[in-house]
Amino acid sequence: MVSAENSTLQTGSPVIATGVSQRFGSNTVLKTIDLRVAPGEVVALLGPSGCGKTTLLRLLAGLSRPTTGSIHIGDQLVADARGGAFVPPERRSIGMVFQDYALWPHMTVAQNVGFPLEMQGIGRAERDSRIAEALGLVGLGHLADRQPGTLSGGQQQRVALARAIVSRPRLVLFDEPLSNLDRELRESLVVDIASLLRKLGMTAVYVTHDHGEAFAIADRVAILHSGNILQIDAPEQLVGNPSSPIVVDFLKLGLVLPAEVSNGDLVIRGGMHRLSPPAGLVNGSRTGDLFLPRSALVASGTGGGVASGNAISGTVVHSMFRGDGYAVQMRFDHDIALEMFSTTRLGEGTIHDLDISWDRAFWYPHEDVQTHPTHNS
């Protein structure tokens, strides 16, 4: 894409959602969400299907009204369930990019991009210069006179992006914008969108169910689950310090083993493994979830059965060649599965012992003894 050095586009606004919930009939699909997005920050909303990502985005866009709570964009109160304030989408100064591009087929690329400016009553000369600037930023200046139907999917999404930023919005909202594109295109476009947003200092909220996309684009990622934000952090922090087994499980970060504490040992549910954690990891709790990140598990050779103490045994379900090695699916007690990387093909059905680096382990207590996970590093 073309450099934004001479761009006249401005930095985005902060967004503050306080106590926002959304109920449809008796179904509460968003439960008292608090979300703060700093000016120029990109936040991704990541979570499984039905967790409420699009519902939250629609509330920010003004496409629906919250059941409780309030939303500010910049200094403007755009929704307030209690006081009844509500600003419709066209008066929120936002740009939106949807999964299906939502371009007008009978208009040229330039007319599509210029449409928000026309709605604002901006004169022809300024409109033309801003259209050229926005198309230049997404690398499509040469296609201004084409009709969207004659462009590839990736090009159409770039047009939609140019249209979303052309009016210098305070906030840009993305709803699964790359889902219709193939993997290679997704990977290159996500990098382009991220660098454009950063260069322009735009505030953005980006909905996706793809971890890689969220990690590539966002300053912070919010993990949504059943209408709650479970954790919101920088990608490195999410991976290095997940707040709960649900986050671990959703991000597929490693093994989560439900366990009982017995005389300082951990008996993994099912009784097959008895592990010896270092003093202090389980901190007086009686039951909990042991989280062993992939980096805490090192294959120590073929096992004869069930390892104990400082190792855990798993059975290889399959090994798949991935170019630079093998993606190995292993199964542990209770049908708990984990995908690991191996430089050699491990035979299906063979049992392997994995040594545990306890300094990388986490313990999530079930009881109220402790509300935060413990970690021994």
Ligand SMILES: Nc1ncnc2c1ncn2[C@@H]1O[C@H](COP(=O)(O)OP(=O)(O)OP(=O)(O)O)[C@@H](O)[C@H]1O
């Ligand atoms: N207008 C509506 N009326 C009733 N229920 C709704 C409405 N809109 C959304 N829901 C429900 O709210 C829940 C959350 O939906 P939402 O679209 O926000 O999920 P999502 O996380 O974006 O999922 P996906 O990734 O599949 O798009 C779902 O159970 C959905 O069926």
